[in-house]
Amino acid sequence: MPDDPHGYRTPARMLHWGIAAAVLLMIPAGLVMTREGLDRGLQDTLFLFHKNTGVLLLPFILARLAYRLRHPPPPLPASVPGWQRRIAGLSHGLLYVLLIVMPLSGFVRVRAGGFPIELLDALGAGPWLAKSETLAGAAQSLHAAAGFALIALLALHLGAAAQHALILRDGVWSRIWPPRAPR
Template identity: 40%
Template sequence: MDAATHARYTSTAIALHWVIALLLLGQFAFGLLLDDIPRGTPARGYYVNLHKSTGILIGLLILLRLGWRWTHTPPPLPDTMPPWQRRAARLSHVLLYGCMLALPLSGYLASNFSKHGIKFFNLVRWAPWGPDDKTLYAVFNGAHHLAALLLALLVAVHVLAVAKHMLVDRDGLLLRMWPQRGPPVETAPSTLSMENR
């Protein structure tokens, strides 16, 4: 294990990573369960609005995470990682962030090109700001489905990659993203971007 492997993400980045991962997993299952509720029934409207509302809150958390990521440099990758693996890691992280943004955004946009709009937690109705346009709805809804599928694939690859690091390379990569007992470790804020690793 080299020095870089001992470096860790900030405790805020770690908390955001795991909270968002859990919430996304739940939201994904929620989305799939929506398929079982017959269209045109009151239950469908209720649960779809709940899905939209939790999705918007998760979207805000994702924006917070991106803001944190933008202003806090991640720890350097282990020296033992060959250049192609560094490139693959960087690309997969960018794609993961892309899907995490695309999911709530496409859902929000689709909802605003449908007469239903959003009823936030079934309490407050946000009237759609767009027209009831079936084509635009289908485009954004299609993007929502595609982003969900892509996210599931990327997360599977992500988990396999971490497993390979732990079981084959034995470089302790998971510990960089694992909550630590004791006083929190925060690295100095920086103005560095996604490319800085």
């Protein structure tokens, strides 16, 4: 399947959709796992999923950012107004910041709280941080605030994507959607 000259390259598209799928699973897991009165087995499963997926996700997020810096996105269609271009640039930058802050703050919260991250423990990575309730609490606050900011920004991102795909049909959506094989 060749790359579309007006769209993102295939590695960028694959990283985008893989990260998007993981994040869209992580958000409800993170919101549900901290609820009071939740079945302990379900809660433990959600914590395991959330912590370990966060650890796995960070290298992919960093790879996506590095790829984007090396291979800038294709230009937006001329029909996209300047103010939308600026908002798109700002929102993408903020998405990357939040996508990096989330796993790092989660890692610090868990490790400074004295809890395991099973995947790293199985690899013999060690805790890397001393136990500190103060640091764990600060990281937990940052993780929660960044999480709600990420949810809001993703809602904006998804709304803009839907507008371009379903209403404007201006080619913006097809730039990131996986390219179709030639018929």
